[in-house]
Amino acid sequence: MKTEIVLSYLRKDKLPHIWCPGCGHGIILGSMMRAVHKTGWKKDDIALVSGIGCSSRTPGYVDFNTLHTTHGRSLAFAAGIKFSNPRLNVISVMGDGDAVAIGGNHFIHAARRNLNITALVFNNYIYGMTGGQFSPTTPYKAIASTTPYGNIDKNFDIPSLAIGAGAGFVARSTAIHVPGLDDIIYQALNYDGFSVVEIISFCHVQYGKRNKLKTPLSMIDWLKSIALPIAAYEKLGEEQRRDKIPIGIFKNIPTEEYSQKYIKEIIDPNKSKDSILKDYCKAKLYDL
Amino acid sequence: MIKKMMHGNEACAYGAIIAGCRFFAGYPITPSSEIAEELAVLLPQVEGKFIQMEDEIASMAAILGASLNGIKSLTATSGPGFSLKQENIGYACQTEIPCVIVNVQRGGPSTGSPTMPSQEDFMQSRWGTHGDHFIVVLSPSSVQETFDLTVKSFNISEKYRTPVILLMDEIVGHMTEKMILPEPGEIEIIDRKKPSVKPEDFRPYENTEDGVPPMAAFGSGYRHHVTGLMHDETGFPTNNSEIIQKQKDRWKKKFDLARDTVVFTELTDAEDMEYLVFSYGSSARCTRKAVKIARENGLKVGSMKALTLWPFPGKELEKVSRGLKGIVVAEMNMGQAIREVERAVGKNVKVLGANRYDGESMHPDDILSVIEKF
Numbered sequence: 001m002k003t004e005i006v007l008s009y010l011r012k013d014k015l016p017h018i019w020c021p022g023c024g025h026g027i028i029l030g031s032m033m034r035a036v037h038k039t040g041w042k043k044d045d046i047a048l049v050s051g052i053g054c055s056s057r058t059p060g061y062v063d064f065n066t067l068h069t070t071h072g073r074s075l076a077f078a079a080g081i082k083f084s085n086p087r088l089n090v091i092s093v094m095g096d097g098d099a100v101a102i103g104g105n106h107f108i109h110a111a112r113r114n115l116n117i118t119a120l121v122f123n124n125y126i127y128g129m130t131g132g133q134f135s136p137t138t139p140y141k142a143i144a145s146t147t148p149y150g151n152i153d154k155n156f157d158i159p160s161l162a163i164g165a166g167a168g169f170v171a172r173s174t175a176i177h178v179p180g181l182d183d184i185i186y187q188a189l190n191y192d193g194f195s196v197v198e199i200i201s202f203c204h205v206q207y208g209k210r211n212k213l214k215t216p217l218s219m220i221d222w223l224k225s226i227a228l229p230i231a232a233y234e235k236l237g238e239e240q241r242r243d244k245i246p247i248g249i250f251k252n253i254p255t256e257e258y259s260q261k262y263i264k265e266i267i268d269p270n271k272s273k274d275s276i277l278k279d280y281c282k283a284k285l286y287d288l
Numbered sequence: 289m290i291k292k293m294m295h296g297n298e299a300c301a302y303g304a305i306i307a308g309c310r311f312f313a314g315y316p317i318t319p320s321s322e323i324a325e326e327l328a329v330l331l332p333q334v335e336g337k338f339i340q341m342e343d344e345i346a347s348m349a350a351i352l353g354a355s356l357n358g359i360k361s362l363t364a365t366s367g368p369g370f371s372l373k374q375e376n377i378g379y380a381c382q383t384e385i386p387c388v389i390v391n392v393q394r395g396g397p398s399t400g401s402p403t404m405p406s407q408e409d410f411m412q413s414r415w416g417t418h419g420d421h422f423i424v425v426l427s428p429s430s431v432q433e434t435f436d437l438t439v440k441s442f443n444i445s446e447k448y449r450t451p452v453i454l455l456m457d458e459i460v461g462h463m464t465e466k467m468i469l470p471e472p473g474e475i476e477i478i479d480r481k482k483p484s485v486k487p488e489d490f491r492p493y494e495n496t497e498d499g500v501p502p503m504a505a506f507g508s509g510y511r512h513h514v515t516g517l518m519h520d521e522t523g524f525p526t527n528n529s530e531i532i533q534k535q536k537d538r539w540k541k542k543f544d545l546a547r548d549t550v551v552f553t554e555l556t557d558a559e560d561m562e563y564l565v566f567s568y569g570s571s572a573r574c575t576r577k578a579v580k581i582a583r584e585n586g587l588k589v590g591s592m593k594a595l596t597l598w599p600f601p602g603k604e605l606e607k608v609s610r611g612l613k614g615i616v617v618a619e620m621n622m623g624q625a626i627r628e629v630e631r632a633v634g635k636n637v638k639v640l641g642a643n644r645y646d647g648e649s650m651h652p653d654d655i656l657s658v659i660e661k662f
């Protein structure tokens with residue numbers, strides 16, 4: 001039954017997908033579809049936008065209005081879609097490199113601006129599509145094709161970044177905590193404002209093979225050993241926290257959504273109209 | 289009919305709204321900022337949306353998102369900002385999303401001369417983004433033309449599903465002149481064609497007779513996929529070389545068929561001319577004066593003003609160049625359009641450049657001194 005729900009949202013003629021067997025991204029796609037199903041949104045009213053990367057291939061398989069843009073720019077395209085037609089439900093799918101390296105500026109400003117967009121960051125700690133270079137989330141000491149001696153870059157904590165930039169809904173889950181992931185995505189979709197869910201995915205092909213996690217199964221075991229609920233994480237001492245990642249909802253507060261604020265505060269039908277526009281733009285100007 | 293004094297950037301803003309533009313995304317930069325400022329005032333009055341984005345890359349992306357919703361969209365920038373927009377201008381070319389990009393030129397490269405006039409982006413406006421592509425570039429030389437060409441830019445972008453660049457320059461953007469607005473009903477306004485087939489039969493990149501596939505708005509019931517990868521008629525990525533070639537050949541067909549309807553030039557004093565001055569944008573104003581002085585001195589000089597820079601009006605130029613003693617290409621750069629002029633007229637006519645690239649506007653003497661060299 002659950003599989004049927006997922007399949008009912010997919011473009012079945014576009015399958016099989018391009019992801020490697022055992023990639024975490026496909027599991028997240030399943031969760032997304034179950035969460036969308038729960039919202040009851042019509043396919044016609046959903047725009048699914050992505051950047052470039054393995055994760056960003058998601059829209060091609062889903063039967064919505066779908067947009068596969070340029071690397072890092074997913075949220076900027078999504079902003080244009082949501083702001084110009086607030087009636088659409090807009091979801092943005094990004095990789096870790098997509099969202100917080102090349103797209104980092106768009107990410108923080110989307111969080112600040114607060115258009116109602118759900119940002120799903122598929123974090124596999126690596127640049128999958130381009131062959132395993134390190135990303136801003138690659139752990140310290142990890143090996144990537146461009147960190148052959150181990151990574152010395154500090155990494156981003158995506159939820160902290162999103163909270164710092166002002167996002168009202170911020171959560172993290174993983175590709176192996178599936179019922180929980182379904183629910184977190186559902187809550188993010190329902191949130192009226194900019195919401196961020198970091199979803200720890202796994203890429204045994206580009207990340208695992210270089211870091212003693214050669215098989216999807218070993219990556220799943222690794223994720224199991226490091227992820228724990230926020231409450232349990234908070235009980236740990238600093239030393240014990242080091243190799244763990246908290247999952248759950250970090251922030252969920254009501255905020256004022258940008259396009260609604262614009263309609264309320266900026267578009268004022270009682271404002272006196274410019275003398276030229278009065279004559280030239282009488283009719284209601286666009287209807288959707 | 290309304291007569292009004294306004295500056296070029298203001299005329300651009302009015303032209304956009306009257307053409308039906310209801311979405312602007314931009315990032316401030318001299319000498320284009322007044323377009324954004326004007327639209328921040330005007331767009332909300334017509335229920336349009338104005339948004340200042342975090343940079344030019346985002347602005348370009350946002351207008352494409354809005355245009356995919358069926359809404360006519362504009363961005364405006366200058367110099368460095370135009371460079372930043374190039375990646376997503378390429379995306380617009382690849383995916384055939386109508387939009388208008390204004391570049392009010394300033395001197396470059398890099399930060400260059402922010403407040404000084406220039407025409408140094410003639411080539412970048414055509415070849416700024418990577419890869420084979422087609423694009424239309426219009427360039428006004430007065431406030432009136434700025435208004436008229438802004439409306440035309442939207443019409444062309446909608447009719448042919450293409451980005452259009454309106455290449456202004458600092459002089460045209462900032463000068464104040466009288467502008468005449470025709471009656472509302474007298475302005476031609478074109479909207480993109482929409483699909484009439486059933487949603488399941490919709491092919492967003494169909495090879496239609498005119499090469500222009502109908503375009504469906506997101507949310508209109510025609511769910512489809514848009515990607516910057518080379519794609520087939522249905523919009524999905526392909527590596528099939530035959531299909532890739534077919535798509536690119538359709539682009540070519542579309543622009544070949546459109547060519548004569550988007551190329552605008554103005555020829556003056558041509559009946560008896562022995563010399564021709566070719567120019568565009570604010571240099572064309574100076575050309576008019578230079579021609580007048582030359583004629584007073586007994587020289588038979590005519591002029592051609594290009595309102596469309598790309599596709600380059602080579603055909604039009606070639607036709608009038610036969611038998612001439614010389615052509616002067618007057619432009620505020622180190623010689624960009626001159627290459628296209630030489631290509632168009634071949635070896636039959638001597639071509640010399642009148643160039644100004646010190647940040648000052650072109651002076652009639654700059655042109656007259658070159659005519660003397662023939």
Ligand SMILES: Cc1ncc(C[n+]2csc(CCOP(=O)(O)OP(=O)(O)O)c2C)c(N)n1
Nearest residue numbers: 052053054055071095096097098127128129
């Ligand atoms: C402007 C630009 N720079 C670089 C690239 C090459 N590129 C494609 S995908 C990618 C990174 C993908 O990694 P990520 O976003 O983490 O997604 P993943 O493939 O791991 O899902 C890069 C660098 C590009 N397409 N565009």
Ligand code: SF4
Nearest residue numbers: 019020023054128203
């Ligand atoms: S390279 Fe990695 S991220 Fe990309 S499809 Fe394969 S397993 Fe998934």
